[in-house]
Amino acid sequence: METNHPMSRRRFLATTGALAGTALLTSTPAAHAESFANQVKNTGNKLRLAMVGTGHRGTGMWGKELLREYSDRMEFVGLCDINPGRLETGKRLIGADCPTFTDFEKMMKETKPDVLIVTTVDNTHDEFIVKGMEMGADIITEKPMTTDEKKIQRILDAEERTSKTCRVTFNYRYSPHRAKIWELLHNGEIGELTSVDFHWYLDTSHGADYFRRWHRLVEKSGSLWLHKASHHFDLLNWWIDSDPETVYALGQLNFYGKNGSFRAENCRTCPHTAPCPFFFDMTKNQRLMDLYAANESYDGYLRDGCVFKTDINIFDKMAATIQYANGVQVSYSLTAYSPYEGYRIAFNGTDGRIDAWIQESKPVSDANYDEIVLFRNFGKRQYIHIPFGTSGHGGGDKLLKDQIFLPNTPDPMKQCANTRDGALSCLIGIAARNNIASGQVVNIGDLTSIQPEVEKRYKRIL
Ligand SMILES: NC(=O)c1ccc[n+]([C@@H]2O[C@H](COP(=O)([O-])OP(=O)(O)OC[C@H]3O[C@@H](n4cnc5c(N)ncnc54)[C@H](O)[C@@H]3O)[C@@H](O)[C@H]2O)c1
CATH class of the missing domain: 3.30.360.10 (Dihydrodipicolinate Reductase; domain 2)
Structure with missing residues (x-):
């Protein structure tokens, strides 16, 4: 009976050393977390960051806030987005003084960043994580690391091939x-x-x-x-x-989606705003108007889409x-x-x-x-x-950034997440x-x- 108990299984494995096999072969999340901060500490130079995806998360948590809190140890050397309007708005919102690119590979070649921050739409993360590592950068990526099993495998293979690392920013931890x-x-x-x-x-x-x-x-x-x-x-x-x-x-x-009794393309053009409890007046939010509404002409993306659209x-x-x-x-x-x-x-x-x-x-x-x-x-x-x-x-965003950008931040609870965790x-x-x-x-x-x-x-x- 004892041996079937989960605790007994764990104890058995731990004491027999059966788990030690891969432990020494793989870099731990903690080792990776230290590397960014120590890079700065060892060279005395600022960490050179590039970012792809200058939308809400990129310009806020990973843009303006980084410059405000850690500009003595990091600088932006390049910003990239597929939407040229949002790219320029993003640069202004971040307050960065660096070149902008709509061509990702051009940015990587010309700026040679130490670290690439990936804050694009989820299904594109793998493309930038893999190319970013291949072009010489370590990666900080937003969650989810990617969206299907083939893309996960591409990321794992690229990490092994390039010996670069990719950190997944699980702020919830x-x-x-x-x-x-x-x-x-x-x-x-x-x-x-x-x-x-x-x-x-x-x-x-x-x-x-x-x-x-x-x-x-x-x-x-x-x-x-x-x-x-x-x-x-x-x-x-x-x-x-x-x-x-x-x-x-x-x-x-x-x-x-299909369950609604009325619908429109988006809230700003909707004829049903009075009865709709989901009416969202985006015109009252200047940041959203600047980031998205002002740049709809480039990609047609509607930030205030109808929650009852049938394509959901x-x-x-x-x-x-x-x-x-x-x-x-x-x-x-x-x-x-x-x-x-x-x-x-x-x-x-x-x-x-x-x-x-x-x-x-x-x-x-x-x-x-x-x-x-x-x-x-x-x-x-x-x-x-x-x-x-x-x-x-819940206080997680600041602690996560401190652990990435401040030197000698211990990781006693193993909160740093690597590609295995992301996967x-x-x-x-x-x-x-x-x-x-x-x-x-x-x-x-x-x-x-x-x-x-x-x-x-x-x-x-x-
Ligand atoms: N950890 C968290 O709590 C948290 C919170 C919010 C968002 N996120 C993550 O951050 C990422 C960005 O989310 P967001 O809310 O900023 O979305 P967003 O739509 O505001 O921004 C995404 C940006 O990516 C750009 N983009 C899309 N495809 C591209 C491509 N092929 N090349 C270059 N740029 C491209 C878009 O133009 C847009 O500017 C997502 O992965 C999301 O899951 C995480």
């Missing part, structure tokens, strides 16, 4: 609330973890926005299974400290059951039309349970902290209060998509060269 959960789990507070119940809710404001933009098309975003849920799957992989093995899933489009082909309701190599099983769901945005999560263990509920769109009058409840079997419950973070994504977070969503399409159980190990491991290859530090 850095929020203090989620980091505390990691710490509780890894300190064994609930014994051995056996299962997780994880349910994420997108609301009718921020959540609906996915159905207005390019995200509404599977061919651009890989669907919310990739675009949104890869954040959640990465958290699960990180918390559980093992790799996903098999996935079963369900999904439907129940609310947006992503699901708005999804559920998956995920089996991990260490025996942990996960019950996951994502609902994209909830009255509030947030999640409920519970970790069941052999000695207790952790419960947490986050409501991101809280009224300001509510408590200024997020709660975690730690229940111990036959024991007392403990309420843990985590103060709200002060930067974007596995995507592979759960890809497996879910494939399972829905084919009805066949999908084994993660059949999708790419990555084979699920019982336990991750880094040492626990706490």
Whole structure:
């Protein structure tokens, strides 16, 4: 009986050294995280950054904010976007003083950056990650790393071929609330973890926005299974400290798209604004007008697309059951039309349970902290209060950037994510998509060269 227990399996593998095999062959995420900061420290020169994709995320978190916070250690040497208007607006919003390019390879050849930041539409990430590495840069890419299994393999192969590295910016790992959960789990507070119940809710404001933009098309975003849920799957992989093995899933489009009773092309030209609760008056947001409306003539992209357009082909309701190599099983769901945005999560263990509920769109009058409840079997419950973070994504954005750009920032919780982490977070969503399409159980190990491991290859530090 003992040997079938997940804890016994882990202990057995750890003590026999069965996991040591690949550990020494692969650079760890932590080693990579140090390399950017130490590059600056060792040479005394500023880190030379180029960026492809000067949209919302590129100009904000990875543009203006980087220059504001780290300009003593980095500089932009080139900016690239397929939309020449947004490129020039992006440069102005970032406040960069560098050349701009609509031709990516020209930018790479002429500017020879140390690091390329990839903040384009999701289905194009692989192209820039692979070419960027081939042209001599290390990569910082936004999530999802990419949108299908073939693209994942191309990225893994390119990394091996070029010896360059690619860091995936999973800012969700850095929020203090989620980091505390990691710490509780890894300190064994609930014994051995056996299962997780994880349910994420997108609301009718921020959540609906996915159905207005390019995200509404599977061919651009890989669907919310990739675009949104890869954040959640990465958290699960990180918390559980093992790799996903098999996935079963369900999904439907129940609310947006074809389900609406009226529709238009976009909100600015819509005849139904009065009855439509989803009317979004983008003209009130100057940043969005400058980035998108002013540049529609170049690519026809409408930032305020109708949430009931019939071309929407992503699901708005999804559920998956995920089996991990260490025996942990996960019950996951994502609902994209909830009255509030947030999640409920519970970790069941052999000695207790952790419960947490986050409501991101809280009224300001509510408590200024997020709660975690730690229940111990036959024991007392403990309420843990985590103060709200002060930067974007629960405080995660700033901590992530500090770890990339400040030297000597330790990584005790292994929050730095590499291509393996990026791949596995995507592979759960890809497996879910494939399972829905084919009805066949999908084994993660059949999708790419990555084979699920019982336990991750880094040492626990706490
Ligand atoms: N980690 C997070 O919390 C978070 C938050 C927001 C966005 N993101 C990610 O950031 C990325 C960008 O999202 P966004 O909201 O800024 O989108 P966006 O539409 O505002 O920007 C994307 C930009 O990419 C450009 N582009 C598209 N195809 C291109 C190509 N082939 N060559 C060059 N440029 C191209 C577009 O013209 C646009 O300017 C996405 O991958 C998204 O998932 C992450």
